[in-house]
Every structure is written in C-alpha cells, then in structure tokens.
Amino acid sequence: MPNKRTEISELGEFALIDRLTADFAPSNATTLCGVGDDAAVVDAGGGEALLVATDTMLEGIDFDLTYFPLKHLGYKAVTVGVSDILAMNALPGQIMLSLGVSSKFSVEALEEFYEGVRFACRELGADLAGGDISASVTGFVVGITAVGRAKKESIAYRSGAQQNDLICITGNLGAAYMGLHLLEREKRVLKDVAEPEPQFGGYEYLLEKYLRPCARKDIVESLAEEGIVPTSMIDLSDGLASDLMQICKSSKCGARIYLDRIPIAKQTTALAEEMHTDPVIAALNGGEDYELLFTVPLAMQEKVMRMGGVDVIGHVTAENTGAYLVTPDGSDIRLKAQGFKE
Amino acid sequence: MPNKRTEISELGEFALIDRLTADFAPSNATTLCGVGDDAAVVDAGGGEALLVATDTMLEGIDFDLTYFPLKHLGYKAVTVGVSDILAMNALPGQIMLSLGVSSKFSVEALEEFYEGVRFACRELGADLAGGDISASVTGFVVGITAVGRAKKESIAYRSGAQQNDLICITGNLGAAYMGLHLLEREKRVLKDVAEPEPQFGGYEYLLEKYLRPCARKDIVESLAEEGIVPTSMIDLSDGLASDLMQICKSSKCGARIYLDRIPIAKQTTALAEEMHTDPVIAALNGGEDYELLFTVPLAMQEKVMRMGGVDVIGHVTAENTGAYLVTPDGSDIRLKAQGFKE
Numbered sequence: 272m273p274n275k276r277t278e279i280s281e282l283g284e285f286a287l288i289d290r291l292t293a294d295f296a297p298s299n300a301t302t303l304c305g306v307g308d309d310a311a312v313v314d315a316g317g318g319e320a321l322l323v324a325t326d327t328m329l330e331g332i333d334f335d336l337t338y339f340p341l342k343h344l345g346y347k348a349v350t351v352g353v354s355d356i357l358a359m360n361a362l363p364g365q366i367m368l369s370l371g372v373s374s375k376f377s378v379e380a381l382e383e384f385y386e387g388v389r390f391a392c393r394e395l396g397a398d399l400a401g402g403d404i405s406a407s408v409t410g411f412v413v414g415i416t417a418v419g420r421a422k423k424e425s426i427a428y429r430s431g432a433q434q435n436d437l438i439c440i441t442g443n444l445g446a447a448y449m450g451l452h453l454l455e456r457e458k459r460v461l462k463d464v465a466e467p468e469p470q471f472g473g474y475e476y477l478l479e480k481y482l483r484p485c486a487r488k489d490i491v492e493s494l495a496e497e498g499i500v501p502t503s504m505i506d507l508s509d510g511l512a513s514d515l516m517q518i519c520k521s522s523k524c525g526a527r528i529y530l531d532r533i534p535i536a537k538q539t540t541a542l543a544e545e546m547h548t549d550p551v552i553a554a555l556n557g558g559e560d561y562e563l564l565f566t567v568p569l570a571m572q573e574k575v576m577r578m579g580g581v582d583v584i585g586h587v588t589a590e591n592t593g594a595y596l597v598t599p600d601g602s603d604i605r606l607k608a609q610g611f612k613e
Numbered sequence: 614m615p616n617k618r619t620e621i622s623e624l625g626e627f628a629l630i631d632r633l634t635a636d637f638a639p640s641n642a643t644t645l646c647g648v649g650d651d652a653a654v655v656d657a658g659g660g661e662a663l664l665v666a667t668d669t670m671l672e673g674i675d676f677d678l679t680y681f682p683l684k685h686l687g688y689k690a691v692t693v694g695v696s697d698i699l700a701m702n703a704l705p706g707q708i709m710l711s712l713g714v715s716s717k718f719s720v721e722a723l724e725e726f727y728e729g730v731r732f733a734c735r736e737l738g739a740d741l742a743g744g745d746i747s748a749s750v751t752g753f754v755v756g757i758t759a760v761g762r763a764k765k766e767s768i769a770y771r772s773g774a775q776q777n778d779l780i781c782i783t784g785n786l787g788a789a790y791m792g793l794h795l796l797e798r799e800k801r802v803l804k805d806v807a808e809p810e811p812q813f814g815g816y817e818y819l820l821e822k823y824l825r826p827c828a829r830k831d832i833v834e835s836l837a838e839e840g841i842v843p844t845s846m847i848d849l850s851d852g853l854a855s856d857l858m859q860i861c862k863s864s865k866c867g868a869r870i871y872l873d874r875i876p877i878a879k880q881t882t883a884l885a886e887e888m889h890t891d892p893v894i895a896a897l898n899g900g901e902d903y904e905l906l907f908t909v910p911l912a913m914q915e916k917v918m919r920m921g922g923v924d925v926i927g928h929v930t931a932e933n934t935g936a937y938l939v940t941p942d943g944s945d946i947r948l949k950a951q952g953f954k955e
Contacts, residue, residue: 277720284746291727297740299706311707311742313760315657325758327711331750364641365653369669378619385633398639400653408673409751416667416758418655
C-alpha cells in the first residue's frame with residue numbers, strides 16, 4: 272500500500288472513475304466509445320455497432336433480501352442491464368449473468384430468481400446467453416452484462432446535447448425511491464413482530480416501481496417510429512440531478528429544468544407527505560427509476576409530444592452556465608451530483 | 614420461498630446451471646451461442662462475430678487481500694476475462710470493470726489495482742471500455758466483462774471435438790494451485806508474528822502463476838499462423854478434469870488422457886513433495902492455470918508440434934465411454950468434475 276491515503280468519499284464516484292481511467296486511451300479501431308457512457312460501443316462492421324453494458328448488484332447495498340422477492344430481483348437485474356443498452360438508443364439482444372451465491376440459498380430459491388430473469392428476457396426480447404455461478408461468503412452478488420445492437424448513426428451518446436435542445440423525460444420520477452423507503456419503514460416497524468403484516472395499502476405502484484421496474488424498450492421503439500435520434504440520452508439510475516449532470520459533463524453544456532414540470536406520481540407525493548419529506552428530493556436524488564432522460568433539437572418538440580408518456584422539463588444551456596432547477600417562484604437552485612448510493 | 618429445499622451442493626455447479634437455464638431457448642437470430650460456452654457469441658454481420666464473456670471475482674472466495682497485491686489482482690482480473698475470449702479462438706478488443714469497494718479502500722489502493730489492469734490491457738491489446746464503481750459492505754467485488762471478435766468460421770466452441778482428435782494442452786498445470794497453497798501456508802505460519810518474513814525461496818514461479826497468470830494470446834496467434842482451427846477449446850480455470858469433462862459433455866464424446874504426458878513444472882513437483890501431496894492432483898483439480906485445452910484432428914499433429922509449448926496428452930473417444938486418466942502402469946482412473954471452488 273502506498274503511503275498517501277485519499278478517502279474515496281473525498282472524490283465521489285464520478286471523479287474517482289475519471290482519475291482511475293485517465294491513462295486508458297483506446298488503442299483499437301473497433302472501440303467506438305470507451306469509458307464514460309452507459310455502454311461500451313464496439314464497431315461490428317457494415318455500419319452497425321454492438322453495445323455492451325455491465326452492472327453489479329450487491330446484497331446489503333442494492334437490495335435487502337428480507338423484503339426483496341427473488342423473482343422480482345431476477346426481473347430487476349435484467350431491467351438494470353438492459354436499461355443501459357436502451358439508454359444508447361439501441362435494442363437489447365442478449366444478457367449474461369454472473370452470480371455469487373452462498374450455501375444458504377436453495378436450488379428452488381435460485382429457480383425463483385431465474386423465473387424473474389426469464390420473464391424479463393421474454394418481455395424485452397433478450398436471450399440469456401451465458402454466465403456462471405460461483406460460491407460467495409459475502410452475500411448474494413448479481414453481475415449482469417447486457418448486449419445490444421444498433422446502426423452507428425442512431426446511437427445516442429451522453430455527449431451530443433446542444434445548446435437550446437429540449438430536455439425530455441419518460442414516465443415519472445421518485446416512485447422507486449419512495450417504494451424503497453416504504454419497505455424500509457415496514458421492516459423497521461415490524462422488526463420484533465412475530466407474524467408481521469406490513470401495511471402497503473394504496474402504495475402498490477411505488478413497490479412495483481422499486482421491486483419490479485420496467486426497462487423502457489417502448490420508448491426506444493417510439494423514437495424509431497418518429498424518426499428521432501436523441502442528441503444525448505442516459506437512463507435514470509442515480510437520480511435526475513446526477514444523471515443530468517453526467518449529460519452536462521459529457522456534452523460540455525449547462526441545463527435549466529423547471530420544478531413544476533417534473534412528473535411525479537400521486538402515490539409518490541402522498542407517501543412523501545405522510546413521511547414528512549419532499550417528493551422533489553425523491554425525484555431529483557432518488558434514483559433507480561430506470562426511466563430515460565434525453566435531449567432533442569427544439570424543432571422536434573411536436574414529434575416528441577406525439578410519442579406520449581414523455582415530458583419536456585427544460586432545455587440545454589451554454590457550457591459553464593451550470594445545471595439549475597428553476598422553482599415556480601423563479602429562483603434558481605444549483606443541482607449537485609450524488610456520490611455513492613448508500 | 615417454496616417449500617421443497619434442494620441444496621446447491623446436491624447438484625454441483627454444472628448441473629445447477631443446466632437446471633436453471635433449461636427453459637431459456639435463444640429467440641434472436643444474432644445469438645450464435647447461448648449458455649454453455651466460455652463466451653456468448655453474437656453475430657456481427659459480414660461473416661464476423663463478437664464474443665462477450667463475464668466473470669466475477671469475490672474477496673474471501675477468489676482472492677485473499679492479506680497476501681494478494683492489488684496490482685496483481687487487477688492484472689489477474691483482465692487475464693480471467695480475456696482468457697474466456699481466447700478460449701473461443703478469438704482475440705480480445707475491450708474489457709469493462711464493475712467494482713464493488715468498501716470504504717476501507719483508499720483511492721491510492723484502487724489506483725494500484727488499475728495499474729495492474731492497465732498493464733494487462735496493454736499486453737493483451739484490449740481497451741478499457743467502461744465500467745462502474747459502487748459501494749460494497751461485503752468485501753471487494755470485481756466484475757469483469759471481456760469483448761472479442763473473430764471470423765465466424767474460426768471460432769472454437771466446446772462442442773466440436775470428434776472421435777480420435779488429439780487433446781492438446783499449453784504450458785504446464787497445477788502451478789497456480791501450489792502457489793495458492795504456499796501463500797496459505799505462510800499466512801497460517803506467520804499469523805501471530807509481528808514482522809512476518811514469508812519464505813518463498815525457490816518457488817517464485819508458482820507465486821507468479823497464481824498471482825499474475827498470463828492469458829495465452831500467443832497461442833491463439835500461433836494457431837492462426839499455422840492455419841489451425843481447434844475442433845474444440847476451453848481455458849483451464851476449473852482444473853483439467855472439470856474442463857475436459859465440459860468438452861466431453863458439450864461435444865458428446867469421451868476422452869483418454871495419459872498421466873505421464875501431463876506437463877508439470879519442476880517447482881510444482883518440488884513443493885508438492887515438500888507438502889506431502891500429489892502434483893497430479895494439483896494438475897487435475899487445481900484450476901486457475903489459465904492455460905488452454907483444445908482438440909485438433911489427428912492429421913494436425915505435426916502442425917501443433919511446430920507451434921511449441923503445446924503437449925498432446927491424449928485423444929478423444931466415442932460418446933459414453935467416459936473420460937479417463939491412464940496411469941503409467943496401464944490402469945484407468947475415471948475423471949470426476951469438481952463442484953464449486955472453495
């Protein structure tokens with residue numbers, strides 16, 4: 272170990288990755304996009320590219336098996352992987368799983384997990400194309416790799432947003448985060464209860480968004496139907512603030528988004544009120560929504576509106592103007608990226 | 614959780630994967646090879662295919678940070694990923710890392726890991742093309758995805774071995790396993806010593822094979838120079854017995870290998886003797902050698918010999934004859950696959 276010790280928390284995830292990967296310039300002509308996007312882009316020849324994305328979900332950090340049904344976890348693992356492919360405006364073809372399981376798992380438990388995987392694969396049109404299972408002494412580890420394919424000219428990178436582009440968002444935000452908080456609350460409340468009966472009435476949508484989120488393949492298909500190639504795109508896994516700032520950083524631009532245009536579901540608002548918290552915080556910093564954030568030229572507003580299920584929440588500004596949330600009273604709040612999700 | 618409980622140990626890794634993935638027939642025309650080989654094979658058009666392999670290395674199972682230098686671990690992670698691509702007779706192009714790190718890691722420690730990654734990437738001609746870092750409460754988790762490329766007709770699957778083919782092996786076997794045992798022994802012996810000075814004299818090669826194994830890109834290049842496409846190939850990660858049985862299962866064949874032809878390094882034999890164990894056990898069941906096992910038609914014997922560094926250790930037999938090790942006194946020992954490495 273070297274003598275100097277810099278804490279990871281001093282840098283945060285994004286600066287850390289920048290520092291660690293600074294010396295890694297791509298040397299192969301087939302590497303169309305290296306570090307710094309949702310997926311690696313590899314030239315496949317003939318005007319096409321293959322996209323490869325990889326994620327790891329760790330017990331105790333990304334999921335809690337005391338309330339996360341394994342079938343849902345299998346489904347969500349596929350969503351997490353495929354969402355990165357969709358975020359490049361590409362369609363998924365294959366997924367691979369690399370699992371670490373402890374001996375406390377039964378074969379039947381793993382079968383439940385794979386049932387969820389199979390269900391998601393069918394919905395998304397992706398084949399399970401490999402993977403391995405090894406022993407783990409440190410909880411359930413789910414490694415997921417997703418492979419997709421697209422014409423080179425239709426790939427949406429994080430780096431293409433232009434000044435005055437519209438910032439668009441699918442679905443609604445903050446629901447997964449509130450779903451997680453509901454599950455955590457019931458776990459706390461019922462910790463010492465012999466036969467726990469958690470109270471989820473009225474918040475089923477939030478649980479679904481957290482436990483079994485759908486990857487937005489429909490949006491990538493709609494974009495193709497309308498002939499739209501977003502100038503930039505990212506999936507909302509870390510929260511709107513962090514993910515928008517990734518676009519700003521890669522595209523060398525600023526952004527202004529409007530608080531009253533951020534789509535938030537009724538259940539999200541209701542539970543936030545019940546828990547005395549602000550639903551906008553959930554939307555901005557919650558993450559795990561697996562919705563898509565993308566930018567399009569101003570001229571495409573009509574086409575985007577025709578897609579349905581898409582909201583324009585702001586626009587791209589010049590570099591170095593920063594990323595701001597504009598409140599209804601007209602004040603500007605500077606957005607901050609979150610570090611590690613913990 | 615369902616009522617019936619089958620222990621994972623009842624099935625073993627390979628039967629477990631078969632059972633879990635039984636219902637996953639590929640539905641996309643681009644999926645040339647799904648579950649059951651070293652890497653997924655995705656049609657890239659124009660007679661080419663991309664190969665994607667994924668692996669996870671877990672602290673406490675796959676490595677012990679008390680004696681595994683992080684720089685070597687980074688190097689080995691690349692070897693583990695790229696070796697799966699080479700095992701399909703393809704060359705690596707990109708790798709991606711997905712890390713789970715605890716807060717006990719410093720930025721400098723991660724930089725050491727990435728230094729090893731960079732070194733291996735340069736040696737193997739692979740670009741680092743993405744990845745992420747997340748928090749872990751359960752030890753260091755290294756997810757590695759490797760991407761390669763090959764002409765479709767030159768890909769070597771596990772399933773193509775034919776009766777009478779020669780079984781070939783690169784390098785020597787069992788060294789990594791003995792290196793691990795040496796490290797474990799010194800850890801035990803020096804557990805309560807204030808300033809430990811481990812004794813590794815004379816066994817440096819074994820440590821190198823365990824801590825810093827090289828992926829055999831040179832062999833894939835030599836095969837191409839000689840115009841050889843192996844009828845089947847696999848990398849030796851689980852041990853000769855397990856890996857040969859994978860070839861037999863996929864190719865629906867049997868095998869006979871000869872004990873006195875298995876290449877074992879002098880240091881491997883010396884340490885095995887010192888530890889009162891059989892070096893052949895290390896070679897058969899040790900694993901982590903990251904050498905290549907492949908089969909070629911009998912007519913290619915001369916070409917294979919010309920490559921150098923390759924030994925013919927036996928031949929492929931008819932289906933259902935089983936896989937056997939023939940000892941110098943002529944007796945046959947039936948090979949058994951190992952389960953989880955623990």
